[in-house]
Amino acid sequence: MSKKQLVLLPAGLQGDSGLASYIRIAQTAPILSIEEERVLAVRFREDGDLEAAKQLVLSQLRNVIHVARKFSGYGLPQADLIQEGNIGLMKAVKQFDPQRRVRLISFAIHWIRAEMFDYILQNWRLVKIATTKSQRKLFFNLRKRRRHLGWMTRQEVDGLAKELDVDRETVLQMESRMNHSDTPFEADDNDLDNPGLAPAGYLQDMRYNPEQLVSAANQVDNNNHQIATALSNLDARSRDIVQRRWLNEDKPTLHELAGQYGVSAERVRQIEKKALASMKDILVA
Numbered sequence: 001m002s003k004k005q006l007v008l009l010p011a012g013l014q015g016d017s018g019l020a021s022y023i024r025i026a027q028t029a030p031i032l033s034i035e036e037e038r039v040l041a042v043r044f045r046e047d048g049d050l051e052a053a054k055q056l057v058l059s060q061l062r063n064v065i066h067v068a069r070k071f072s073g074y075g076l077p078q079a080d081l082i083q084e085g086n087i088g089l090m091k092a093v094k095q096f097d098p099q100r101r102v103r104l105i106s107f108a109i110h111w112i113r114a115e116m117f118d119y120i121l122q123n124w125r126l127v128k129i130a131t132t133k134s135q136r137k138l139f140f141n142l143r144k145r146r147r148h149l150g151w152m153t154r155q156e157v158d159g160l161a162k163e164l165d166v167d168r169e170t171v172l173q174m175e176s177r178m179n180h181s182d183t184p185f186e187a188d189d190n191d192l193d194n195p196g197l198a199p200a201g202y203l204q205d206m207r208y209n210p211e212q213l214v215s216a217a218n219q220v221d222n223n224n225h226q227i228a229t230a231l232s233n234l235d236a237r238s239r240d241i242v243q244r245r246w247l248n249e250d251k252p253t254l255h256e257l258a259g260q261y262g263v264s265a266e267r268v269r270q271i272e273k274k275a276l277a278s279m280k281d282i283l284v285a
Helices: 003-008 015-028 034-047 050-059 063-069 078-095 104-123 133-145 154-164 167-178 210-231 236-246 254-261 266-284
Strands: none
Touching: 003 034, 015 063, 015 078, 034 167, 050 063, 063 078, 063 104, 063 236, 154 167, 210 236, 210 266, 236 254, 236 266, 254 266
């Protein structure tokens, strides 16, 4: 079975109410005897009976929920953990051999946990924290074996390294990773006064780089040239109004220009608007 076959399961894991409804449905699913599991597994394995596979999956949903609750300390959504566990459960049902005479949950529990482990490792931090086999082993054992919230003692490090058969340096490295949170590359809006706290704050300041200065100067010259070209295409009165209203430091009001040209302030506004539209067309072109 694949992820697409999640439709076989009770739907609605979105939100607290949806999760609660899902859990109630899962708890009402019938518990199968070992003989019933074997019969259904044979039907699915030999005949491809998806209805039999569905009954096997439904009978184990309560166990997936139970395992997901054990991983609640990682701060990830329970609904997501349950969905990942369901994927592992369906993989287990597909691989389950009824001839071995073992309970389905004894076989499926490893698949369920494996899917949840992968999900936690991929989503616990923005940056993947465990990449090697030793690191993955340490990730889950460190949280369970540590006796306090601070850094581990030398004896604890040596004991855990010996127990899990990994290097002492690997234990120290993983502990350091787990004790530090992700750091954003750039400072957030609430910490703009201390940009050095983020990695981007340590980049070279390019404001006074000669290349940057020349490029900026060329851009300014190019903009000034384009504006001058656009102004030269206006008649004298329109050019004077735009120049004085937008480019000069001391900007006259519409009424002041109206008195100088002997027209109404509304007429000056219309001339200004038309001139700016004409300049925009030229600049865009």
